[in-house]
Amino acid sequence: MLSWLPENISTYGGDIDSLMYHIYYITGVWFFLTYGVIIVFLLRYRRQEGQKAAYVRGDSLTQAGWLLVPLLIVLALDLWIDFQGSEVWAKIKIDAPSSDLLVGVTGKQFNWEIAYPGPDGKLGTADDLEMENELHVPVNKVVHVVLRSKDVIHSFFLPNLRLKQDVMPGRTIEAWFEATKPGRYPLPCAELCGFGHSGMEGSLIVHSLDEYEKWVQKNWPHKP
């Protein structure tokens, strides 16, 4: 079922996917167990002439064990999922690696404005290059994205990188990724942002290192 996931091309996407698979197996087992038990009970204890139901109120401690034991298992599994999750979360959201490259992405109704810092490596200077909807990055490099919005909330979504981050007007939010495979990937907006929300989409273009060099040469021919 999870094989419907878009191909993962990010360094941390695998961690998210494997967490997803763990939850999938755990919930899958519970699903079949509980459904199995319910169906067996419904068949086994359906009404029969002259047979009375048992009078069990579940208020003695031995009977309550039937609730408490599965409950403790649920609790243990819950905490295990949380524990695993916090590691993945910390890796993605808290301990960001230092960046090789900076890009600015600004959402507006209904496009992504992408800003490249140019040779000086800083955003907001004269040598910046601005493009609409095309995010060019090199493969295997840590890219930091500086997210802003001009009007309403948008959401920066890169399905193949397992990256989603809302873009809040009035705030600057950072995200990072490292793509592992060259190609062209979708970059839709995941938050309702007005009548043009459907169709607001850019592309992520992951270049091989040579290709990226060529792209840079073409856009900043006088790179010092």
Add this chain to the structure above:
Amino acid sequence: MSNILGDVTQGTYHEEKGFWRTYVFSTDHKVIAKQYLALSLFWAVLGGFAAYLIRWQLAYPETAAPGASWIPEPFMYEGVVPPEFYNVLITMHGTIMVFFVAMPLLLAVFGNYLIPLMIGARDMAFPRLNMLSVWVFTLASLVLLISLFVPGGAASAGWTGYPPLSAKAIYTGVNWGMNLWIVAIALEFAAFLMGGINFLTTTLNMRAPGMTLFRLPLIVWMQITAGVVFMLSVGPLIAGAVMLLLDRVIGTTFYVPEGGGQPLLWQHLFWFFGHPEVYVILLPALGIILEILPVFSRKPIFGYRPIIYSTIVAGILSFIVWAHHQYVSGIDPRLAMPFSITTILISVPFALIVFALIATLWKGSISFPTPMLFALGTLGVFLIGGLTGIFVGSAPVDIYFHDTYFVVAHFHYTLFSAVFFGGFAGLYFWFPKMFGRMMNETLGKIHFVLTFILFNTTFFPMFFLGIGGMMRRIANPMQYEFLQPLQPINVFITGSAILLLISQGIFAINFFWSLFRGRIAGPNPWQANTLEWSTSSPPPHENFHKIPTVYRGPYEYSLPETAEDWLPQNQPELEEVKK
């Protein structure tokens, strides 16, 4: 016992009144419940029609939806939904289903109808306040209806109304539609606050002699917990809504960044209310199945007290999970873990209730009339909703699933199971009490089987859409190359959804046919123990010819020492029923 208002309210004698006094301006909790029933079913039809238009658009973008060409411009163009109107449709569908169907049906109908009957009271503690509540709700309904027709169009910022999209008319082109939407919801809240106060006061003060708190039917516990959760959570949202209205109407900047405002503020206020709200809907539905399962398995509910404690714990936990709706909204990332933990922990009390329900079936003597089928259906569907909640509760996984169809699938599995399965279970079960006649069993069973199958074929594939990356609230998936391979699923879902909607017609036919032609029910057709079955069907104006005295808990089925397999709460002597 604990009957301090008894002499005042229970002793008053109501005279026979004319049509208007009996059916329209009535203070009788049973009539009020029926008024809420009529209103919520009316809204369910509209909400369902919106769902149809949404689904049609998603399967066949920019083509005319059959049967919709009568809708005039500028809503639709010869049956085709323009993108602005698509956003109105999802906003209205969500708003209608949550605030104008789920809450009225599960809380107002069942709470109003059942609480006084089940605790052995003549009416609610404040009957006039109760009447006011239904009239304020009617007003809210009117305002929401009017908001569809004002210049500029209706609200289109989603039912969550995130600013700044909702805060300034320039972003959507909508002005009065949005203002009226806020007013409608505020009025609706006012109505339910009056209801909640009534539920709580009535249950605490007007119980019949012998009805201790631990002899209350579980649905009463669920209803009052839901009422308290609603009362405690709604304040911040009303404050938030006032600020939003001020932003829109006089140009304050609570949520608008240009003036130093913060869109996140709304999200915190909204979800501080919005998440508990889910339990406000869920608990009464669980209460309904907790009433039905023991009756048709002829067994006491397993773990009566643990269920009550779990309910209270779930109610409390529901207040500290709100930020799980905001994992990717740019809040401090260190907040995600505590919220992830509380979110996944909330599965523990619900797991207990589910285990208790399953244990109730064990060694039962189970029969399967329609109410039981729907109750089991609720449980089955809700289980999938609960299990898939773990995915979105886990912060890292939610990075991917947030705002995709995985979420849409997940919340329909929880909300639809509560509202429609739970609601139908309750309606089939208490119909004989409410209207004095039985519903048709054959039609009921066909209705159940179709609803159960078609519900799953409609919503289960939405998990696949979400896994495939399809965002929610997009009007046209075909605009995205990476979603085009998923389009056959969208077409399939739409087919199922249309059949699902059509099959609800069976319920409508059954309902009206049984209302006039159904078999006469008698006071207690299901041989159930709780007090509402001890009076005639439908109950007289003040419920009981004589206020019953309560001798035991509500679920004493199949006691070993009795010949009968049931023992009503108000049956005095155990000796009399002994062999």
